[in-house]
Amino acid sequence: MKLTLSARPPFSFPSVVKSHGWVQLVPFAFDEASATLTYVDHLSSGRIIEYRIIGSPTGVTVQTSAKLTRSEQDEVAAKVIWMFGLEMDFSEFYALARQEPKLAKAEKNAQGRVLRSPTLFEDVIKTILTTNTLWGATKRMTANLVMQFGDPLADDSSRRAFPTPESLAVTTEERLRAETRLGYRAPYILALARAVASGDLDLEVLKAADIPTLELRKRLLKIKGVGNYAAANLLMILGHYDFLPVDSWALKIVSHEWYGGEPIGPAEVEAAFEKWGQRKGLAYWFWDWSYFEKG
DNA sequence: GGTAGACCTGGACGC
DNA sequence: GCGTCCAGGTCTACC
Numbered sequence: 001m002k003l004t005l006s007a008r009p010p011f012s013f014p015s016v017v018k019s020h021g022w023v024q025l026v027p028f029a030f031d032e033a034s035a036t037l038t039y040v041d042h043l044s045s046g047r048i049i050e051y052r053i054i055g056s057p058t059g060v061t062v063q064t065s066a067k068l069t070r071s072e073q074d075e076v077a078a079k080v081i082w083m084f085g086l087e088m089d090f091s092e093f094y095a096l097a098r099q100e101p102k103l104a105k106a107e108k109n110a111q112g113r114v115l116r117s118p119t120l121f122e123d124v125i126k127t128i129l130t131t132n133t134l135w136g137a138t139k140r141m142t143a144n145l146v147m148q149f150g151d152p153l154a155d156d157s158s159r160r161a162f163p164t165p166e167s168l169a170v171t172t173e174e175r176l177r178a179e180t181r182l183g184y185r186a187p188y189i190l191a192l193a194r195a196v197a198s199g200d201l202d203l204e205v206l207k208a209a210d211i212p213t214l215e216l217r218k219r220l221l222k223i224k225g226v227g228n229y230a231a232a233n234l235l236m237i238l239g240h241y242d243f244l245p246v247d248s249w250a251l252k253i254v255s256h257e258w259y260g261g262e263p264i265g266p267a268e269v270e271a272a273f274e275k276w277g278q279r280k281g282l283a284y285w286f287w288d289w290s291y292f293e294k295g
Numbered sequence: 296g297g298t299a300g301a302c303c304t305g306g307a308c309g310c
Numbered sequence: 311g312c313g314t315c316c317a318g319g320t321c322t323a324c325c
Contacts, residue, residue, distance in 0.1 A: 128319095130318050130319090131318075131319045131320070132316095132317065132320070133317060133318080133319090134304085134305075134317050134318085136305080137304060137306085138318080140304090140305090177303080181303080181304070181305095182303080183303025183304050184321095185303075224321080225320070225321090227321080228320090229319060229320085230319075230320085233318085245318080248316090248318065249317090249318045296325105298324085299322105299323090299324090299325105300322090301322090302321085304317100305317100306315105306316095306317095307314105307315085307316090307317105308314085308315080308316105310312090310313090
């Protein structure tokens, strides 16, 4: 099966794929040689399928080896549109970015979209797994979760979908600690899965564009394990850019940019991007950091 | 509301 | 080989 999906221009497939580290976390995988992003998904029909997503200047094509029903095709299309933010409009950000040399490439490179998981449940868990740890450990914890609790492709049990809330809800904190190696994050992940599986918490409604940012942030901060950094990161994913995900990395690159490498705190990071208002997250995310300049 | 201390893990580093 | 530090922070108790 093949679906062709159009994006609001400008659009850049590699810009979305490489917008942050999600592409390195299963069930995502990216093949550089063929420039193909794959993702193993658990459809609401119960089937486990793999998407092969290829970019074009006008959007993406999605291929699956499985033959899908009409409703399954609609589900895949809706999910990929969300994952790539195909309908998102960054024209107001680009208008401001044209005035800032450090964002001069933003419009040309069609920056703004960030790669998202099909469900906010998956993005919340992955975000919690990025906190207070090394990136390598985030990849390992995510891989453990997927291998231990995700359902496999019919023809390749080494490729699995992200666990459903229901599959995680029935496990124990002890197993998440001892086998999945989530450490102190185990009770957070378990509580989240149980809340979503029971229907007490509906994360998908938070994708609605008309929820005010402060209300959204308040709801995200109620999730155990989600603090200021994680909430800001999730707001970025949800298309709200009023808060900065200030982590140790942000402190490092902002210090290098404006403070000569001296130790700084979150206040200095906030001050550096204050003038960008509701688009400060975008300005921060796509800033042409001197930290990465060669030489 | 602000802050200190604890928290899982595992790689890097110094000895 | 061993101990310590720290990383894409958060929570809780305490003031």
